[in-house]
Amino acid sequence: MAPRIAVLGCGYWGGNHIRTLNALGALQAVSDANPDNAGRFASQFGVPAVPVEELFTRPDIDGIVLALPAQFHAHYATLAVQNGKDVLVEKPIALEVADAESEVEAARANGRVFMVGHVLRFHPAFEKLLELVQAGALGKIGYVHSHRVGLGKFHTENDALWDLAPHDLSMILAVTGEEPSVIRGEGAALLDHLSDFAHLHLEFPGGIKGHLFASRLNPYRERRFSVVGSKGMAVFDDMEPWGRKLALYRHEVWREGNHWDFKSAEPEYIAVEEAMPLTRELQHFLHCIETREQPRTNGREAISVLRILTAGTVRHPRQD
Template sequence: MVGNVTQDYTHISLGLIGCGAWGKNLARNFKALGVLRAVADASPARTQEFSELFNVPTLSAPELVKSAEIQAVIIATTAEEHFTLAKAALLSGKDVYVEKPLTLTNPEALELCKIAREQNAILMVGHILKYHPSFQALLKQIQDGAIGDILYIQSVRHGLGRIRRKEDVLWDFAPHDLAMILEIAGESPLSVSAEGGAALVQNYATIASLNLEFPSGLKASVSTSWVSPIKEQRLVVTGTKGVIVFDDRKSWEEKVILFKNHVLWNEDMPHTNFECEGIAIPHPQAEPLKAECQHFLDAILSREIPHTPGEEGLLITTILEVAQEALLTQKAIFMDDAPQPQKLRAI
């Protein structure tokens, strides 16, 4: 999954649309990999700043998408612009990387996946935490049976977010955690429920949580908040033999902690083992975004499906659409196997 650090990517030509804070991180990495050729943004001042900072020419978004000299397009704009820009790039024969969320509606995400298949194009979504060495270390422990059979997955993503009017906190924060949960679960959820509140902006939740139930019986929850002064980024996976935690706010040495024998049994009654001590799981330190950027370039060269393909973005978009409906109806909603909005039904 992680890009080959010795690979020469410089013959790939890449354009970036979206010169915001995250766009700067993407530009920095793709520039270091020798592939950034042009930038575009709705703000002329921001575009000029990027042009000077990374020593690349500026284009308008339509010019960049249509340029015969650009092979792949990175989209790091606001979420409501993702569909239009990604569709134009795919139809122009470009490979496309889209920051999360892929789109804000299921039909749009479905259309992008269809176009990518028809064009034989790479469509990749920026689910960065799946490229995080700490998550990969956690996943390996689970796959090696360190915590036994998985019973429950809990994630928390709280902090002072940038309040939006086109999307709520679930669309902003939850894609990270949903991508990790789906990777661990290895299956699509059977049903989704959600609760939350529009504390600051009418009709858009600033605090929200969703619950997932999977066909295997596994359950998972995601808690999000834009208005917490305490920043939390934590994933807890509970199994029959232990618990493993990925806490991205900890130092690198403490990011992944394994707790064995956290529950003891007295005949058929479980009780907490208060003497259980965590074991730090050593793993190499590396920048997740660099690994993600390299992986996109490797997919361009190999023409292999990336680890976070458009179809994953489609599934997460569908889950979030269902969660929004569940917020309104206060009912759990079933998801059929095919992620089609007409196949959603309230319990």
């Protein structure tokens, strides 16, 4: 029997978790501070709507997915693991590094699985890109850059960096294998005091440099993640159809005398499995509950992401 999972938070992304867990045969209950929200999903999927204050002591629940505003994650994740529940916490897991460290430590002390919802780590195209990197197909990695821009969504608590960048930072950390030693953030706020545009410039101890651009006020959508190595370059473009989501460029660059020369190559499109990242993420969560393995996206990584977000945040004066 699959582990029995409850979802706390029946908003947009919580609804996706609910539908996916139901398809996997693992949905046990739903809960929300607004009983009407939970009631709608409970009726649709034939599971109980459990009041929040009762959720954590239910003996028929093995794990809880937390899809809440970030300021509530640390409190409820700690409550869950202290009551013997494994957790998948959506990003970001907290708004303060100290709170993130506290909830992760609580999970460790209570022997519970603590997984973070960095869903793009489970995208088949990124998984294949990471395989190319680790197999040395791109040679020595020198630069990683990510662009995630579009129009909306607008939040009153999180700026573009905190809302859009965690997934990309998770992928950057997976490629580099280490935290950056230098973090420089730039931001621009057009609507209020929160950055609508955010740049991060990163330098890593091993010599890799990186750049991230996130915007929620952009005229076009872009979801592109690129890795540049000495033997080739790879691009994961999530706006492309499945057959073109991962491209490998075997460009050549060399020095001749006092100048550099190069030869460009046509992209080689790498075949990847067509699968929903959220399904694969939740399958991994269920697997970790059953085997007690450390999740691919664990608390340590989430704290690293939070440190980068904190260091790269630009504060703007409030606009009247």
